[in-house]
Amino acid sequence: MKAIILFAHGSRDPQWHLPMVAVKERILKAQPNAWVTCAYLELSQPDLATSVAEFVALGADEIRVVPMFLGVGKHVRNDLPSMMSELTARYPDVRFECVPAVGEHPQLLDLLAHIACE
């Protein structure tokens, strides 16, 4: 079974998370049986390792991590690859896929330009 982790920065502010949760809910609306959750780098729970452990315990053998970052800085370029290396080593039977940050997705950049002008 494949799992999706929406990996975002995190914040002490509960309202900060609403867009991440909204994306998760959209996925669940389209695919009610999908394994999808939000995980956070800091300030919020769960963290990535906890979410991965939970999905592995459920039987996930494929985990896709989607970095929900608009700006692509050290969190995405350094912290996340380092976490992914640790997870890959810890769970050799799980196939991990970490896609580019959403801020690097051409279609998202197009939409942002459209939103800015509409």
Next chain:
Amino acid sequence: MKAIILFAHGSRDPQWHLPMVAVKERILKAQPNAWVTCAYLELSQPDLATSVAEFVALGADEIRVVPMFLGVGKHVRNDLPSMMSELTARYPDVRFECVPAVGEHPQLLDLLAHIACE
């Protein structure tokens, strides 16, 4: 003349800014004469007040601020409205429009869900 300010968090990491700059370039590609720039809350320059002052000096009478935030926390809900109030008071002849943060845009949430699953 109308100006657009893509208002993002900011970072010490130069690469962090690339997606914001990419959005600006997309707008300029579609509308080469558009007045559009990126401005930042902290850690990066220019700040919002500087960008507004520059556009007003050029003759902008309408300024649209687009909060480039995925998470909608205190930066968007408190800091930005407070900055907008100051700007509105300082430039009574300019029509300011601050749109919802991009993370609150339904079409963007749809696209993020699509990206997460593709």
